[in-house]
Structures are given as structure tokens and as C-alpha cells.
Amino acid sequence: xxxxxxxxxxxxxxxxxxxxxxxxxxxxxxxxxxxxxxxxxxxxxxxxxxxxxxxxxxxxxxxxxxxxxxxxxxxxxxxxxxxxxxxxxxxxxxxxxxxxxxxxxxxxxxxxxxxxxxxxxxxxxxxxxxxxxxxxxxxxxxxxxxxxxxxxxxxxxxxxxxxxxxxxxxxxxxxxxxxxxxxxxxxxxxxxxxxxxxxxxxxxxxxxxxxxxxxxxxxxxxxxxxxxxxxxxxxxxxxxxxxxxxxxxxxxxxxxxxxxxxxxxxxxxxxxxxxxxxxxxxxxxxxxxxxxxxxxxxxxxxxxxxxxxxxxxxxxxxxxxxxx
Numbered sequence: 447x448x449x450x451x452x453x454x455x456x457x458x459x460x461x462x463x464x465x466x467x468x469x470x471x472x473x474x475x476x477x478x479x480x481x482x483x484x485x486x487x488x489x490x491x492x493x494x495x496x497x498x499x500x501x502x503x504x505x506x507x508x509x510x511x512x513x514x515x516x517x518x519x520x521x522x523x524x525x526x527x528x529x530x531x532x533x534x535x536x537x538x539x540x541x542x543x544x545x546x547x548x549x550x551x552x553x554x555x556x557x558x559x560x561x562x563x564x565x566x567x568x569x570x571x572x573x574x575x576x577x578x579x580x581x582x583x584x585x586x587x588x589x590x591x592x593x594x595x596x597x598x599x600x601x602x603x604x605x606x607x608x609x610x611x612x613x614x615x616x617x618x619x620x621x622x623x624x625x626x627x628x629x630x631x632x633x634x635x636x637x638x639x640x641x642x643x644x645x646x647x648x649x650x651x652x653x654x655x656x657x658x659x660x661x662x663x664x665x666x667x668x669x670x671x672x673x674x675x676x677x678x679x680x681x682x683x684x685x686x687x688x689x690x691x692x693x694x695x696x697x698x699x700x701x702x703x704x705x706x707x708x709x710x711x712x713x714x715x716x717x718x719x720x721x722x723x724x725x726x727x728x729x730x731x732x733x734x735x736x737x738x739x740x741x742x743x744x745x746x747x748x749x750x751x752x753x754x755x756x757x758x759x760x761x762x763x764x765x766x767x768x769x770x
Contacts, residue, residue, distance in 0.1 A: 448526045448571070450480040452544070455489075455531040455564075456505060458614075459673070459692030462489040463581060463699050464560040464719070465531055466496075468568045470582065471575040473498040482523065484516070491673040492583055492696070508536055517543035529568055556712055556736075561719050580720040581699035585678050593671070593678040597643075605640040608680055608697075609657070610688035612650030612668075618740045619710025619750045620689045624656050630687070630758040631657050631664060637762075643683060644668055645676055645693060685765055690716055698723050703768040705761055709752040710735050724764045728755035 451472070455465050462485055469481050483493060484503040494502045503520065506512050517540055527548040530537050541549045552567040565577050599606075611627055613620035631642050641663045644654045648669035655666050671679055677696050680686055686697035686704040690711045697704040698718045706718045708727040712734040717725045727733060732742070733752050740750040 448476075448479060448548070450482070450523065450525050451527045451529060451571075452482045452484060452503075452520060452523070452525045452546075453529045453531060453568075454484040454505075454537065454540075456486055456508065457489060457532070459489045459492065460695040460716070461531075461560070462493060463583065463692070463695045464716075465564040466493065466581055466583065466699065467561055467578060468529070468531075468564045470498050471565060471577060472568060472572050474578075475572065475575050482520075482525070484520070488673060489692075492677055495586065496584055510536065510539070513537075513540045514543060516540075520544055527571055529571065531564055531567060556715050559714065559719060560716055581695075582701075583677060583696065583699040585681055585700065586674070589674050590678045590681065593675055593682060596667075596671075596675075597679075597682065599641075601639070603639065605638050605685070606643055606683040607634055607638075607640050608643045608645050608683040608686045608688075608693075609654070610645045610686065610691065610693040611654045612646040613689040613691045617710065617738050618743060619735070619737065619752055620691065620707075621749060622689060622707050622753050622756060623749050624653065626756070626758050628657055628660060630761055631660055633758055633762050635661055635663060640684075641665065643679065645671075645679060685768065687761060687765065694718055703765070705764045707753070707756055707761065709733065709750055709756075710737055710740065712736055722768060724767065726756055726760050726764050728752035730755060 455461055480500045482501045483499050484505050487504050490502050521544055528541055528544055528546040529550050530541055531552040533551050550567055550571050555563055569575055634640055644666040646654055646668040651668045654668050657664050680697050681700035683702055686702050688694035689707045694704055694706045698720050703722045704718050706725045708725050713725045730752050743750050
């Protein structure tokens with residue numbers, strides 16, 4: 447009988463969010479199973495106090511020395527099974543060091559959404575678990591109250607729209623142009639009684655705060671919130687618009703209508719998951735190529751042709767379907 451399991455996923459914030467339905471489905475069916483989760487520090491912050499997890503272990507790094515040290519600690523826990531959501535030589539060696547009675551290793555496929563792909567890995571071990579086609583993240587009440595204080599909204603009828611403009615610099619087909627973001631902001635401010643909240647890290651400040659001169663109803667929280675606070679901030683908004691990156695997937699997990707901007711990435715694999723969400727994308731024949739670098743982008747150009755195909759009107763029309 448399986449009484450205690452370990453789940454491991456390195457990845458980024460979105461990867462960990464996409465894996466939450468795996469451990470929730472196990473907990474719903476087997477509430478007495480003790481579930482531990484190992485992840486990098488930043489992605490772990492959204493699940494560190496999750497009631498469906500008994501403990502979250504921080505993976506300090508992927509070096510063999512770091513993984514050996516962690517395996518030595520984890521071995522003391524006497525787990526019955528290991529669900530390895532991070533396939534690779536290092537984690538296979540890691541699983542051997544753990545000496546688990548049972549090990550299930552994730553196999554990536556583009557035939558399923560990442561949420562369902564992660565979940566199907568766990569189903570090999572717990573065959574009668576059931577998939578709930580929605581995500582959920584728990585937010586501490588004190589953090590939500592802190593963020594409400596930071597927002598200090600005077601007009602209770604105002605709509606809050608989050609623009610998450612930053613994306614991974616390693617993938618060219620994810621970034622939308624500043625000019626398009628500016629035009630989209632103007633459309634929303636003209637059509638709705640709203641405030642636009644800019645979210646992101648310190649690295650996103652320069653790119654995102656280019657919008658601040660448009661109106662005092664645009665405020666930036668880039669680099670001003672922790673991971674948990676940013677999650678709470680997104681949960682308070684009426685709408686989130688973002689590229690294919692962590693905050694988009696957080697928005698779907700906290701139940702906020704979300705519109706994702708997609709270029710190279712396959713929507714069937716990493717699109718916004720659940721209800722009240724939409725993905726807008728180019729109709730170019732090469733989409734989705736899932737390439738890190740676009741073969742059609744010219745030297746010194748910032749934006750790929752597939753992302754330039756997406757217009758502010760397309761995003762606005764997708765958002766209007768949520769009956770804002």
C-alpha cells in the first residue's frame with residue numbers, strides 16, 4: 447500500500463502550476479496519502495503552504511553534488527513511491543540514489559496539455575484518480591489583504607486589468623510589441639472604467655513601464671511584489687492579459703478570466719487551461735513551430751512575424767467574450 451510519495455519537478459512557475467492537479471487528484475481519492483513535493487525555490491513559493499501537500503522540499507540546484515545531498519536527506523523519509531516529473535539523466539540517477547520501491551517517470555508528449563500530461567503520469571501509480579479540468583492555487587488571506595492595501599482602490603466599481611508584458615528572453619516567439627501593448631491599453635481605458643495594473647519582475651520594468659505616460663490609471667507593480675503577492679494581485683483582477691508565461695497560468699489557477707498571446711508555442715500543450723480563458727494566435731502556416739529562435743526574424747528585429755500578426759483588436763475582442 448502506498449502511504450507516502452514524493453513528486454519532483456524543477457521547471458518554472460507555470461510548470462509547477464500545471465502539476466498541481468496531479469497531487470490534488472491523488473489527495474481527493476486518497477486523503478491519507480502523505481504527499482511531498484520537491485521544486486526550485488521560486489516556483490515552490492505558490493505551493494509551500496498548500497493544504498494538499500505535507501511538505502515542500504527546495505531543490506537548490508541541478509549539480510550532482512546538490513542532488514546527492516538532497517537525495518541523502520529525502521531517503522530518510524522512507525517514501526513508498528517517487529513520481530519524477532523531470533525526466534533526464536540527472537534525475538534518473540537521483541531516483542536511484544533515493545532507492546524508491548516504485549518510481550514513475552514523466553514522458554512529455556505534445557498530444558496532451560501539460561496539465562493532463564503530468565496528471566497521466568500519476569495515474570500510472572494511482573489508477574483510479576480522476577482529473578478535474580480546472581486548476582487551483584491557495585492564497586493566504588493575510589497576503590491578499592496586504593495586496594489590497596497596496597492597491598488602495600478608491601472606486602469600488604472600477605475594473606482591474608493586469609497586463610503581464612514580460613516573457614522569457616530565451617524564446618523569441620513569445621514577446622508582443624510595446625506599440626501593441628500601448629494601443630491595447632488605450633482601447634481598454636476608452637471603453638471601460640478601469641485601471642491597468644502592470645505585473646512582472648524587476649527585469650520587466652523597463653519594457654513594461656513604457657506605458658505609464660498614457661494615463662494615471664496605469665500603475666506598475668513590476669519588481670514590487672513577491673511571487674505569492676503577485677499571485678494574490680492577479681487573483682484580485684477582473685482580467686489578466688499575458689504572453690505564454692507563469693502569470694498567465696497562475697491567473698487560470700486563481701479563477702480569473704485570462705487571455706494568452708501565443709506565437710511559437712503550441713496552445714494544445716501550454717495554452718491557458720480551464721474555463722474563462724482564451725488564446726489568441728497567428729494563422730501563419732508555421733504556427734506553432736515551438737522553436738526558441740525564429741528562422742523568419744530579421745537581424746536586429748525584436749518581434750517575430752507570428753507575434754506581430756496579433757493585433758490589439760484581436761485581444762480586446764477575445765476579452766469582451768468574458769462579459770466584462
